[in-house]
Amino acid sequence: MQSTQPPIDTASRRGSGTLHDDNKKDSTCIDNVSHAEAPVVMYDRQIESKIRMKIDLCIIPLAALIFLLCFIDRANIGNARLAGLEKDLNMAGYDFNSVNSVFYVSYMLFEIPATMLCKVIGPGWALPGMTIMFGLLTVASAYVNNYSQLAACRFFLGVFEAGIMPGLSYYLSRFYRHSELTFRLSLYIVMAPLSGAFGGLLASAILKLRGFGSRIPAGSWRAIFAVEGIATAVVGVAALALLADRPESARFLTPEEREIAVNRVKGERIGATVVLDKLSKDKILKGAISPVTAATSICFMFCALSIQGLVLFAPTIVRSIYPDATVTHQQLLTVPPYAFGAVCLLAVGFSSWKLNRRQIFMIAYDGSVRRSLLMASTSFILGPLCHAQASANVSSDSARNMSIGICMFFGNVGNLVSSWTFLPNDAPNYPIGCGLNLATSTIILLTATSAWFWMRWDNAKRDQKNTDAELAAIPPEEAQQLEWKHPAFRWLL
Known part of the structure; x- marks a missing residue:
């Protein structure tokens, strides 16, 4: 497909050729650039x-x-609890808390290996495989x-769910520009609050079944797990x-569209020669120790504490407030609460896309709306x-894979x-849980x-440094390993 508007390129700074990525697919390569901003290839907006x-x-x-099914399969233990799981399994005291801890221990242990598996064998194979396993x-x-x-x-459920959220985020980063990614991530992450809404409705419907198999009677919590x-x-x-x-490899795109789709993403990656590079220890390490990775990981860790507390214990909290309800x-x-969260999530994701900003939304939204009761x-x-x-x-695909994996690892802490x-002893007001959410x-x-x-x-x-002079003193092979230490790299707000 030819663009009606010629691509904007910096031909004098680019090379041409073909390299093989880690999954043995061809990608057009470009040489290192020296500009403070990456030269983004622009095509006609309609194309x-x-x-x-x-x-x-x-x-x-x-x-x-x-992701919807992943979150439902993770959180349905809360719905099963309402339907008599603890009584049938002779659970008491802190058994429910500890069985959920078992899930997150394995989730944490296998978080980074599962994310790297998506890089090694490709998310198109890894994500479906993990989905089948945690379904079983x-x-x-x-x-x-x-x-x-x-x-x-629950332990093995954590093993196979560990790579789903970071794997999906990494997967979508292969297709979208930086400005576009937040909204697309929100389109799948919105399934988390919707799973809370949908999960409650689905559990209610499943409990009305007349039975499911010879060992699952009508109204049993076992049917929730089986059907879902x-x-x-x-x-x-x-x-x-x-x-x-x-x-x-997207069959829904024409060959010309695939080339444009690759070049759209490639143009934003400072110092990178391919979109999908081979695994590199140096790049993985730089992705792990990036200051922005550290800051976002801390934010996501405390964010996850609030989210998962709501997901696991919302049914229990509701039961303590309305003990006489069916x-x-x-x-x-x-x-x-989940429906409200879903609306807010999509609104902020869309605004982030149009303004190409992320950090300011983290500050503004957390400083205002999240101090409310919701x-x-x-x-x-x-x-x-x-x-x-x-x-x-x-910059590189390897560093991105690790950066997202580290962020998710801290989230699971x-x-x-x-x-x-x-x-249980804090019911019905739960001062510890509510106080931690505020903190x-x-x-x-x-x-x-x-x-x-x-x-x-x-x-x-x-900006005060001479980028061209610094690059001239660095061998091209070494420059490709610099990541966020590359002279032309700038942090994106």
């Missing part, structure tokens, strides 16, 4: 809009569905008979056939902002702590604001 719309329609719905483990949870069996299922797990496994199988691994009514009362439900907003900011502030924020909001505000000032200061310091 870009058409390609972006195709990508939106063909990969976002499936990515969102995978959810089905297995329907047939447990004691605490130990449930804990084992089977649906997840089916979606995973479908994703194996439908999920495009990268723009170069189980179905209690399930439905968990819906409104701060837990609105904390979902920080998910796409943190992941997009971590993705935008590295918050998830683990959240398992112990709402304790997390304050810490996120201070961290995000400090990072914003530091990024502006460091960019100004870099």
